[in-house]
Amino acid sequence: MTDNILKIRNLRIEAISGAVLVDDVSLELRPGEVLGLIGEGGAGKSTIGLASMAYARAGCKITGGTVEIEGQNIRAISADGRRKVRGEHIAYVAQSAAASFNPAYRIIDQICEMPVLHGQMNKTDARAWAIELFRALDLPNPEKFGERYPHQVSGGQLQRAMAAMAMSCKPEILVFDEPTTALDVTTQIEVLALIKKLIREFHTAALYISHDLAVVAQVADRIMVLRGGKTVEIGETAQVLHEPKTDYARALVAERKAADKISTHRAVAHENAILTVSDAVGLYESFVAVKNVSISVARGETVAVVGESGSGKSSLARLIVGLLPRSSGSVKFDGQELSPALKDRPRDQLRRIQLIYQQPDVALNPRQTIGEIIGRPVEFYFKKSPAEVAERVRSLLNQVGLPEDYAKRLSTALSGGQKQRICIARALAAEPDIIICDEPTSALDQLVADEILKLLGRLQEELGVAYLFITHDLGIVRRISHRTAVMLRGELIADGPTAEVFALPFHPYTERLLSSVPELRIDWLDEVLTKRKAEA
Numbered sequence: 001m002t003d004n005i006l007k008i009r010n011l012r013i014e015a016i017s018g019a020v021l022v023d024d025v026s027l028e029l030r031p032g033e034v035l036g037l038i039g040e041g042g043a044g045k046s047t048i049g050l051a052s053m054a055y056a057r058a059g060c061k062i063t064g065g066t067v068e069i070e071g072q073n074i075r076a077i078s079a080d081g082r083r084k085v086r087g088e089h090i091a092y093v094a095q096s097a098a099a100s101f102n103p104a105y106r107i108i109d110q111i112c113e114m115p116v117l118h119g120q121m122n123k124t125d126a127r128a129w130a131i132e133l134f135r136a137l138d139l140p141n142p143e144k145f146g147e148r149y150p151h152q153v154s155g156g157q158l159q160r161a162m163a164a165m166a167m168s169c170k171p172e173i174l175v176f177d178e179p180t181t182a183l184d185v186t187t188q189i190e191v192l193a194l195i196k197k198l199i200r201e202f203h204t205a206a207l208y209i210s211h212d213l214a215v216v217a218q219v220a221d222r223i224m225v226l227r228g229g230k231t232v233e234i235g236e237t238a239q240v241l242h243e244p245k246t247d248y249a250r251a252l253v254a255e256r257k258a259a260d261k262i263s264t265h266r267a268v269a270h271e272n273a274i275l276t277v278s279d280a281v282g283l284y285e286s287f288v289a290v291k292n293v294s295i296s297v298a299r300g301e302t303v304a305v306v307g308e309s310g311s312g313k314s315s316l317a318r319l320i321v322g323l324l325p326r327s328s329g330s331v332k333f334d335g336q337e338l339s340p341a342l343k344d345r346p347r348d349q350l351r352r353i354q355l356i357y358q359q360p361d362v363a364l365n366p367r368q369t370i371g372e373i374i375g376r377p378v379e380f381y382f383k384k385s386p387a388e389v390a391e392r393v394r395s396l397l398n399q400v401g402l403p404e405d406y407a408k409r410l411s412t413a414l415s416g417g418q419k420q421r422i423c424i425a426r427a428l429a430a431e432p433d434i435i436i437c438d439e440p441t442s443a444l445d446q447l448v449a450d451e452i453l454k455l456l457g458r459l460q461e462e463l464g465v466a467y468l469f470i471t472h473d474l475g476i477v478r479r480i481s482h483r484t485a486v487m488l489r490g491e492l493i494a495d496g497p498t499a500e501v502f503a504l505p506f507h508p509y510t511e512r513l514l515s516s517v518p519e520l521r522i523d524w525l526d527e528v529l530t531k532r533k534a535e536a
Contacts (some may be wrong), residue, residue, distance in 0.1 A: 004028040005070055005205050006173055012064035013047055019372045021047050032203040036220030041417025041448050043226040045209045047182045049175045053086050054224050059413050065184055088118045089167040090173040095416050097158040099361035103148040108146025111165045133164035138190050154310045156172040159183055174206045180215060184308040184472035185516035186213055192218050193529055203468045211446055214518035217241055218525040225249045237522055257331045274299045274434055280329035282319040289315035300460055303465040304481035313489040317436045321355050351381045354427040358439040360419035364411040370422055371407030377429040396425040401451055417448050434466040453480055475515050486510050
């Protein structure tokens, strides 16, 4: 038995094209230790996380280095041997739960599969353990939750179910790839607390991949900063947060601190509404997801909608664009009533209202090139020639900060952040009046997210485009929104200028949201949990 449960030496990973994705990266992980991996989109964080299981995603290959788990180089063993190691000794919590679950099977059946397959439990015991995990992860009605299919739960709930799947075999090592990205801040606290509890109780080691330094600071003993597939800096968490040694690490810290400040925005003539929702009600069968919501967005205005997972934020977006039928109420765009169903709306209305989805993995066709994905709205709405479409695609790629040659790639070859930028480019291709942004930066690291936010801000200044910005990241809300609306259980409980909504006195639920935003210090989570336990 080695002192390091995981040891990676001189890891090199290349794309099939020959591009180097990870260049000579080494790391060690002791039992019970958490190493945070931080860096921009495409830095190699997720690629290293997968490589810790001797796995490379499609289009990539491990071309050098060793990966040792408990002293055994798993790159040197058979494929059957690696399959036994994966799940039983090391497990992976993927960034996109929606793309990781099979939509044809119930959630509990997928979670029970691994411990049964590895011979650790029979089906009855595996089911009881899965329900125990659901309860620990604070999922609703844990005895019945697993009977649902993946599409029947919210994004945050599905991400927690993904964590339950990884924990099902009680592995010695867990790889968390942005496990709280899809979660609201209040749920994020519970999941972070659970992760710390599991690591402490089971002495589990973990790689924790994230773009949020404040989140990593709550669980990581050490932090490795990556850029362009190389190690930029590695050190104890407190040192990286408070005394970073490199310019890039200092930029990450500065960017995270900036998220805690409310920005001053120019005044917007709110009476000039482009979108008006009045007493809208939206149903999923008999479940009321949107309850008598009234909200408006002016031309050139950014309105943020915040709330917990399952509060109705995304359902409101779907209702507005016609993907969730409304049973009553009114939705008007530029003074005209919108048909409740998307299929009944004229083409020009479809063009002028665009939606950026929360999960880019399931929003992009994996069989189409990036050029085809972005070019389709240009062709569909504007009837441009192939040459004009290609030129517009190049322009849009430049706008969202991606190389022009990405037009020839498939989305499966891109990182999560790059995929989200493609979704933004596709929305911009229609030249809309309003874009409904459903967590558009949740998959991006801090610096890239800042670039996207600045891009959206510049487009708003230049084009007068309005945004309905759905997010659980209150740092983003502080920086970009003119007004903020707070939702709870399908209802609107607060709506007003952002500085007023975030100032005393405010609704108790708003206070809970604000107090749940991680701060850039290592003892923040423990302090919050202690305070809430005392208040309970």
